[in-house]
Every structure is written in C-alpha cells, then in structure tokens.
Amino acid sequence: MVRSPLTPQQIAAGKRLGAFLREARGDRKPAEVAQAASISPETLRKIETGRLATPAFTTVAALAAVLEIPLDELARICVPELNLQRTG
Template identity: 40%
Template structure:
C-alpha cells in the first residue's frame, strides 16, 4: 500500500515538532547520539525528525524520544500547537 503524500501543513507541523524535540534535547544537555541510544533508534532517525526531513514520524518514535528526554507528550503537543497559533 502506498503511503499518502504529506501535506504542506503536516510538513510544517513536522518542522515545529522537530524543533521542539531539538530544543528539549539541548535543554537536557544531551547529544543526538545519546538520545538515539536511549530511545533505541538510529541517529539518522533522530536527526531526520529534528531537522524536519521526516515530516510525519510515527507516534511510537516520538514517544520514545520524548521518554528519553523526560518530556511529556502533552508538553510537545503544546509547544507545537502554540507555535502554530502565533
């Protein structure tokens, strides 16, 4: 089954999510490699999400990164949502 094309709006949300995760990682003083190791993901996956190259990451992937950073999904949601309403 072919994957649905990602809309421009979804890409923008993906960029905001990536920025929120990168900001949380920097605030935690963690490297992308450490986050990847703790969340049991590849460094490329973490970097792709942080840079917005992966516009629509899976829920479980975001949840694993958030857990590694000690950040709640509610906090990420609020960060992404508040950016869109500015």
C-alpha cells in the first residue's frame, strides 16, 4: 500500500506539534522522555523536528502522558481551526 503525500496542512500541524512537544520537554533529555514513552530517541527527534508529521496516536498519547499534557490541548495545536473547547 502506497501512502498518499501529506498535505501542507498536515505538514504544518506536524511542525506545530513537534515544536510544542519540544518546548514541553524542557530540559529533560530526549532519551529519558523517549524511554518513558516507549519510543526510540530517533522517533522523538523526528517528531520534534517535524520530520514525522503524523505520528501514531499511541505515540502521541504516550508522549502526552509522559509530559503531562492533556490530549485535547494537543488536538487544539494540531487542528486549531476546530476551535475545540475544554469540557468539564
């Protein structure tokens, strides 16, 4: 199966996600965060640099848990046009 090329919107969303995760990681070492999220440091690096614009949901969820970021916050970053509102 051949994957369709990413749209400019998907690429931009991946860059926003990566930048946000990098900022959220702060001074923590990439290897430490990657290990805690059960991903490779290379995968984390690709996400943070936007080279992996559409990581798997389980990867994003694991990083969100390790970095203590609500998933709805990441959704707003990735798809700001949805203007998601917090509930509860």
